[in-house]
Amino acid sequence: MKLVEFLAQVRDRGEYRTQEEAEHISTSVLRVLATRITPEEADDLAAQLPAPLDDVLHTHPERPEALGREEFLRRVAEQTGARPRTAEWDASAVLSTVADAVSGGEVNHLLSQLPTGYAELFGRPDLT
Secondary structure (H helix, E strand, O other): OOHHHHHHHHHHHHOOOOHHHHHHHHHHHHHHHHHHOOHHHHHHHHOOOOOOHHHHHHHOOOOOOOOOHHHHHHHHHHHHOOOHHHHHHHHHHHHHHHHHHOOHHHHHHHHHOOOOOOHHHHOOHHHO
């Protein structure tokens, strides 16, 4: 998926006014996600995302942080300046687009590293 398509999908799902807003939300969500997954998983995911979104995933720490769903959303809210409920909307708009942009195997591998509750953010409620 090309960057323009990715951002258009995020913009539609999140009902954002501009492509710039969709890009800001996307980079914010991916930046928080990068702190939660292993460097290897971040690299695998980045390989399937368009530039410059792939670069955001390369800012990962040596070891992933153990973030539950609520802490993840709190950090997304902190990054975007949104309320927690809005952060859930934002995360879902981005992560469900990620699920459409990358292979099913990559999504499953990514979800296997995350605690219960993340699957619905990726639009995969059947995996929660």
